[in-house]
Amino acid sequence: MNKLINRIVRYCSCALALLVAGCSQSEDTDTTGMEDYGGVTLSFYASSGLAISTRTELGGSEDVQHVQDVQLYIFDKSGVCVASEDVKWKEYFESLGGLPANTADMTYKVKYKGFAVGDAYTFLAVGRDVESSPTYGFPDAITVGNDLANVKATLKAADWKEMHQSELFSGKTILTYNEPGMKGQIDLYRRVAGVMGWFINLPPTVNGITLTSIRITLYKKQNKSVPLLPLAVKPVFKDYIDDEVALDGGEVLVEIPVTAADITSDMVFSKGSYVLPVPAPPAISDDDYTLRVELVGGGNVLRYKRVKLGDGDVLDPSTGSGTGIIDTQGPYRFPIIANQFYGVGTVANPIDMGGKEPDIVTTLDPKWENVEDTLPLE
Structure with a gap:
């Protein structure tokens, strides 16, 4: 462990x-x-x-x-x-x-x-x-x-x-x-955040293509710098340095290789990583996201589920900050904040990747203490 x-x-x-x-x-x-x-x-x-x-x-x-x-x-x-x-x-x-x-x-x-x-x-x-x-x-x-x-x-x-x-x-x-x-x-x-996922019931194939990995990705390439003196988080998030990784794949935070032999009814796939702070993505479409979980095979994304904040989360901008304008995509757009843990599922409740739910609710844990156990990362 x-x-x-x-x-x-x-x-x-x-x-x-x-x-x-x-x-x-x-x-x-x-x-x-x-x-x-x-x-x-x-x-x-x-x-x-x-x-x-x-x-x-x-x-x-x-x-x-x-x-x-x-x-x-x-x-x-x-x-x-x-x-x-x-x-x-x-x-x-x-x-x-x-x-x-x-x-x-x-x-x-x-x-x-x-x-x-x-x-x-x-x-x-x-x-x-x-x-x-x-x-x-x-x-x-x-x-x-x-x-x-x-x-x-x-x-x-x-x-x-x-x-x-x-x-x-x-x-x-x-x-x-x-x-x-x-x-x-x-x-x-x-000065880093944590992102980790727990997944179960992975499909061996998607549309006839064999699954080779499951991963958690960011909407943009990760930053490779962070201020050592924290900056403002509210009302405008400034606690980051816009300094992206230049190489391909820089948006991948977590990647778990998968083989058909690995997939069993009770097998939980889990892995996590540290990541430097990133601001929330801009509002572009009805498919916006900060994080999403992707099923990958043949070098392509076969299926994905967006990650969103839970109801009432303090980072959720969907109410328009008192303007009365409801932003339905707001829960999908949130910053990655230093010293926050972004849990995609938990040990006790892994995400069912074979289920029909289109989205995943993340659990933000500033105390990094709600998971009772940890799983092998490799």
């Missing part, structure tokens, strides 16, 4: 808390003999009841993740990066016997010593799993001298499909340096 493992996330919209603790006479903030101490102490907290895994492909909507590295970037009052530090999360816990499965905390003393009294500094933290570091080129994606206004994660890997396995977090706080013992807090949130 593959699981997203939460070693750092707290149970509040998948947030990771980095608390900046004040200097005192406590054991954690004692600076005696700390030659590399620059006046700021960070305490990292991990949630309890968590297991350990080395896999990062999306396996379900559990409120879990597996960040292994956190890089801290410090920007001065003009927005220029003046320091980049690895907080050594993984190394710290491995020295204690292994990455934590229960509540744990780590105290980190910032090494940068160039703080000017009275100046405001931005502390940006980026959390990565083992795949996202090479996928997006971290920690070197941000270097000393870079401008805070331009910080983003952009695909660096040769294969754009590496994004499907790469989980990425970020968060920031702004502190004014007055004296050693600055206090503050950083909450890191996912």
Whole structure:
């Protein structure tokens, strides 16, 4: 079983808390003999009841993740990066016997010593799993001298499909340096969304053509960049970078190979992936969609079902925002938002692809925790 493992996330919209603790006479903030101490102490907290895994492909909507590295970037009052530090999360816990499965905390003393009294500094933290570091080129994606206004994660890997396995977090706080013992807090949130499907009763053939795969596709090619500092989601969705994958097939988020031998009455096909934020599609026709499930054979789409929001979903624009104009296609057009899980079916209720229902209702789960179990992705 593959699981997203939460070693750092707290149970509040998948947030990771980095608390900046004040200097005192406590054991954690004692600076005696700390030659590399620059006046700021960070305490990292991990949630309890968590297991350990080395896999990062999306396996379900559990409120879990597996960040292994956190890089801290410090920007001065003009927005220029003046320091980049690895907080050594993984190394710290491995020295204690292994990455934590229960509540744990780590105290980190910032090494940068160039703080000017009275100046405001931005502390940006980026959390990565083992795949996202090479996928997006971290920690070197941000270097000393870079401008805070331009910080983003952009695909660096040769294969754009590496994004499907790469989980990425970020968060920031702004502190004014007055004296050693600055206090503050950083909450890191996912900068990726999750899309996953569960399917049953696949037809071996469609119109005489043998089924070879089932996939979840986006209305456009995926973006390969995302802002590390979140932008507005409402009333206008701006939290994305329009930077599409150039290669063919970039619209495919999830693809599951199928053979006739695989198809049985109770066989559930399931797979998921991470995806960077995308705005809702424009209103064009009565066949608009953000996501759709496709049955593929002979290199062609044999049949598809559009995915729509459930009744009353907050992302549903169909009521016209109070204008009284009903947009019947509104539930099919929605943005892909960071830190949201888009479930196409569930473990308990997989989508019947042999049924006559023309559309599929997606379940949006901001807590990533409603699925009781996960299924193999490969």
